[in-house]
Amino acid sequence: MRTTAPVPRRRARAAATLALVAALGVTGAATALPATARAAQKPSTPPPSPAVDLGREVLPPGDGWASWSGVTRPDGVARTAAPVTGGVAAAPADVYVVDTWQELRDALAGKRGGSQTDARRNTVPRIVYVRGTIDAWERPDGTRTTCADLERRVAVEGTGEPFAMSDYVAAFGPGVDPSGPLETARTAAAALQAAQTLQHVGSNVTLVGVGDDARIVGGSLRIRDASNVIVRNLTLSDAYDCFPQWDANDSGGNWNSAYDNLSVWTSTSVWIDHNTFDDGDHPPATLDTVYGRPFEVHDGLVDITHGSDLVTVSYNALTEHDKTSLVGSSDSRTQDRGQHRITYHHNRWTDIGQRAPRVRYGDVHVYNELYEQTKPALYPDGVGFQYYLGAGRESSIVAEQNVFELLPTSDPAKILAGWGGTEAKVAGSLVNGAPFDVLAAYNATATTPLSDAVRWDPAAVYPYTAQPAEQVAATVRAQAGAGVLRSGSPVADRAPDRFRLSHDNGWDTGLHDGDYTVTATLFWGSNGTVAKLYEDGVLVDAAWLEGRTPGRQQVAFDVTGRTDGDRTYVVEVLNPWGSSTSAPLTVRVRDAAPAKAVLKHDDRDGDGDLTITAHLWWGTNAERYVLYQDGVEVDRQTLTPATPQAQHATTRVSGLAPGTYVFTAELSNAAGTTATAPLTVVVRR
Numbered sequence: 001m002r003t004t005a006p007v008p009r010r011r012a013r014a015a016a017t018l019a020l021v022a023a024l025g026v027t028g029a030a031t032a033l034p035a036t037a038r039a040a041q042k043p044s045t046p047p048p049s050p051a052v053d054l055g056r057e058v059l060p061p062g063d064g065w066a067s068w069s070g071v072t073r074p075d076g077v078a079r080t081a082a083p084v085t086g087g088v089a090a091a092p093a094d095v096y097v098v099d100t101w102q103e104l105r106d107a108l109a110g111k112r113g114g115s116q117t118d119a120r121r122n123t124v125p126r127i128v129y130v131r132g133t134i135d136a137w138e139r140p141d142g143t144r145t146t147c148a149d150l151e152r153r154v155a156v157e158g159t160g161e162p163f164a165m166s167d168y169v170a171a172f173g174p175g176v177d178p179s180g181p182l183e184t185a186r187t188a189a190a191a192l193q194a195a196q197t198l199q200h201v202g203s204n205v206t207l208v209g210v211g212d213d214a215r216i217v218g219g220s221l222r223i224r225d226a227s228n229v230i231v232r233n234l235t236l237s238d239a240y241d242c243f244p245q246w247d248a249n250d251s252g253g254n255w256n257s258a259y260d261n262l263s264v265w266t267s268t269s270v271w272i273d274h275n276t277f278d279d280g281d282h283p284p285a286t287l288d289t290v291y292g293r294p295f296e297v298h299d300g301l302v303d304i305t306h307g308s309d310l311v312t313v314s315y316n317a318l319t320e321h322d323k324t325s326l327v328g329s330s331d332s333r334t335q336d337r338g339q340h341r342i343t344y345h346h347n348r349w350t351d352i353g354q355r356a357p358r359v360r361y362g363d364v365h366v367y368n369e370l371y372e373q374t375k376p377a378l379y380p381d382g383v384g385f386q387y388y389l390g391a392g393r394e395s396s397i398v399a400e401q402n403v404f405e406l407l408p409t410s411d412p413a414k415i416l417a418g419w420g421g422t423e424a425k426v427a428g429s430l431v432n433g434a435p436f437d438v439l440a441a442y443n444a445t446a447t448t449p450l451s452d453a454v455r456w457d458p459a460a461v462y463p464y465t466a467q468p469a470e471q472v473a474a475t476v477r478a479q480a481g482a483g484v485l486r487s488g489s490p491v492a493d494r495a496p497d498r499f500r501l502s503h504d505n506g507w508d509t510g511l512h513d514g515d516y517t518v519t520a521t522l523f524w525g526s527n528g529t530v531a532k533l534y535e536d537g538v539l540v541d542a543a544w545l546e547g548r549t550p551g552r553q554q555v556a557f558d559v560t561g562r563t564d565g566d567r568t569y570v571v572e573v574l575n576p577w578g579s580s581t582s583a584p585l586t587v588r589v590r591d592a593a594p595a596k597a598v599l600k601h602d603d604r605d606g607d608g609d610l611t612i613t614a615h616l617w618w619g620t621n622a623e624r625y626v627l628y629q630d631g632v633e634v635d636r637q638t639l640t641p642a643t644p645q646a647q648h649a650t651t652r653v654s655g656l657a658p659g660t661y662v663f664t665a666e667l668s669n670a671a672g673t674t675a676t677a678p679l680t681v682v683v684r685r
Contacts, residue, residue, distance in 0.1 A: 051488035053529070053576055054208040054232050055095070055127040059084040059271045062463040064312030064343025064365065066271045074266045074307040076335050079227060081310050084271045086206030086230030090125040092530045093542035097210075097574050099131045101138060101219065108201055120224050122202040129576045130209045130234060136197040136219030145196060147242035154188045157181040163189055165243060174291045177248045190243040190258060197239070198259065202226045209233040210576045212483030217280060220259035223308075226267040231275060235482045236261040238280025241297045254293055260300040264308040271312050276482040277301035278319040284353075284378040285320075294379045296322070300355070305329035309339040315346045317481030322353035322378055328360025331393045331420065336361040340395075343458075344369060346472075348480040349388070351375045358390030358419060359397055365458045366399040367466045370476040371415075373407045387414050389438075391421030396454045399438075401428040401466040403473050413441040418450060425454045430469040488576050489529060491547025495578030497525030499553075499571055501585035509644045513620045514562035514592035514671045520571040520582060522553040528573035528580075533557045535567055545573070563671045564592045593672030595619025597647075599665055599679035606684035608656030614665045614676060616647040622667035622674075625649040629663055641669065656683045 059066055067083045087094070096107035107128045109118040137144045147165070154163040163185035172178045178186070197219050201207065203226040209215075215235040223229050241257035250256065261277050264270055279298055288295045301318050303326040304311050318324055327340050340362025349356050349371045356371065357364065366389065377384040388404070391397055404415055412431045415438045416424065426438040443449035458464065467475060478484075500523075505516035520531055527547040533540055541557045555571075567589070571582045595616055603610030612627060621641035627634050627649075635651040649665070663679045 049486050050490050051486040053489050054487045055206050058088050065310045065341045066269055066312035067462050068310055072268045072309040079268055081269045084228055084269050087125045087127040087204055090127045092544045094124055094126045095530045097129045097579050101134050101136045116200045120200040120202050123204055125204040127206045130214045133215045135217045150189050150192045154185050156185045169290055174253050175248050178246055186243050193242050200224050204228050206230040210487055222263045223267045224265040227269045229270045232273045233482050233485055233487050235276040237278050238282055240282055244297055253291055255296045257297055257299045260303045262302050264304040265306040268309045274315045274485055276317045279321055283320045284322055300326050304342055307336045307339045309341050312343045315480045317348045320351045324352045324355045325357040326355050327357045327362050346476050348476045353378050354386040356388040358392055359395035360392040361394045363396045363456045367401055368472045369402045370473050372405040376407055376409055385410050387417035389416045390419050391424045391450055392419040395421045396456055397424045398454055398458055399426045401469045403469055404431045416442040418446055423454050424450045425452045428469050492526045492549045492575050494526050496528035496573040496575055496580045497522055498580045499573055499582045501582050503587050505587050511591040511620055511644055512589055514589050515560045517556050517558050518569050519556045524550055527553045528575045530574040531555045532572045534570050561670050562589050564589050591620050594622040594667040594669055594674045596674050597667050597676050599676045601681050608683040609654040612651045612663055614649045618644055621647045622669050624668040626666045627651045658683050
């Protein structure tokens with residue numbers, strides 16, 4: 001909710017705060033940080049550090065609530081939590097490099113064309129590397145879906161005409177809650193957008209950007225019903241809502257949007273680190289005013305709600321946004337008691353309006369944060385900064401060693417706001433370079449003061465060391481946000497070069513049987529970290545690779561049990577920078593089934609007592625032998641293959657009456673069955 005206080009009252013409040021500041025012996029608390037002081041805090045350029053594979057990193061011990069082990073109960077369901085490792089346990093087949101929205105969706109679902117339910121319920125450990133800009137609105141042909149495209153797919157009931165948001169706006173107004181066919185059509189259009197731009201993230205996932213330009217634009221990522229998730233080094237931008245809803249009863253009327261850049265729902269053990277969150281091409285200053293209110297097309301940047309728990313939000317940049325980070329979605333969700341344990345540290349909040357964070361129910365630790373203002377207003381109507389720390393119902397915020405750089409027009413008593421909470425501990429704050437008692441400033445004018453006797457102590461939960469506030473601004477400016485970490489691979493600075501394939505079928509045993517090895521070799525060039533073998537377009541094997549760039553790299557895949565026929569293989573090799581695919585290799589199998597055996601008998605005297613022997617002199621051996629006499633089975637044996645050596649099977653036959661008999665045998669293995677030529681036996685006596 002945004003409110004605009006009359007100017008005289010704002011000035012009176014600021015004056016009261018300045019008086020309190022003077023009484024506390026603090027000077028310069030309501031003035032902008034001098035340019036010389038800002039310049040002094042700028043860090044020197046650090047020496048380059050080697051690139052690291054962020055996909056293989058885990059949360060450091062003691063890094064906030066996400067490092068905690070124990071029982072958590074999202075929505076009342078007990079779950080055992082452990083420190084966050086994300087997808088580090090991924091098998092090589094479950095490592096992905098993506099640069100389109102559909103590739104990202106497929107990777108999170110674990111299969112091509114997978115649904116949002118697949119993505120939400122998938123618990124297979126996965127590492128997903130994001131390269132470049134992924135646009136959630138981009139079609140495969142490079143064109144973009146638009147809001148108008150979605151509108152045209154929805155007909156307004158009773159008219160048959162396509163829905164248009166402009167018609168919706170024209171039909172209603174201040175004091176009127178939309179209803180009827182236009183509201184129904186707006187809801188249907190919103191559902192189409194959700195199908196296009198909302199993407200669930202399941203458990204045991206590491207989702208990381210590679211390099212300094214990995215971005216997801218127009219999409220809304222939702223970590224839902226999940227645990228053990230890492231999101232790092234990404235710019236998540238402009239989760240734009242085409243169809244915001246007008247709520248006439250929200251503080252006199254407000255436009256409310258549906259999408260957060262990143263949200264955490266009913267999820268536990270999540271690490272959100274070194275990302276940048278912004279509104280992209282639609283910052284608040286560009287929004288129209290409709291019904292006297294900004295036509296708000298964004299919700300939160302990072303919201304943690306619906307009983308989520310054990311989250312660390314660290315070294316992120318959150319820029320030019322109003323409702324920035326909400327913890328707890330509703331006062332009425334009493335099932336969230338004991339949940340919403342969150343740590344925020346070393347984040348950079350620039351020109352944000354409110355919720356940094358606003359907390360319901362949670363034990364939330366906020367330390368070493370940098371809050372900075374460079375613009376007096378966010379929206380065209382002049383509304384900008386409202387508050388930073390929101391103490392909501394049954395919340396317990398511990399804020400320490402944080403830095404606030406306010407414009408002269410901003411009242412430092414509004415750093416903290418009460419939203420039904422009863423306690424908050426705020427210590428070690430710097431406001432415009434000077435120590436400032438944020439809690440005392442709030443309590444001086446609050447109808448219901450907040451107590452600093454909070455119910456918990458972060459140091460009793462996890463080990464941490466807060467930087468002195470004087471050092472925070474320089475550290476956060478140097479290290480927060482996407483693109484700061486030297487991500488990629490320590491053994492390569494580009495995508496892998498192309499591997500060449502070979503096989504040994506026909507060379508290993510002299511037979512073109514169904515057991516052979518496909519070998520992928522890179523003789524020189526940029527190495528990979530994962531190799532995936534595809535047979536006729538289907539993934540059949542994968543392996544981790546040891547990098548030796550630019551030296552030779554090789555991986556061998558054993559293929560067994562193939563039947564006769566042709567198969568085409570390609571190997572895709574990945575590293576965090578991208579992938580390469582080999583030229584196809586066709587392997588022809590013609591000796592997979594047993595070779596044709598020859599039947600012999602020893603009844604030279606024709607007395608009806610004889611031995612039948614099946615001789616396989618050379619070729620693929622059999623596992624089973626069946627002998628037929630005049631089409632009726634008379635013997636069955638299990639054989640031990642020793643391909644390509646000779647193989648023999650014997651059957652003793654006796655008591656045959658005079659006459660003519662025809663014997664055949666079948667030799668079988670997993671690849672097929674081969675029959676012998678008939679053997680005729682004549683019994684004379």
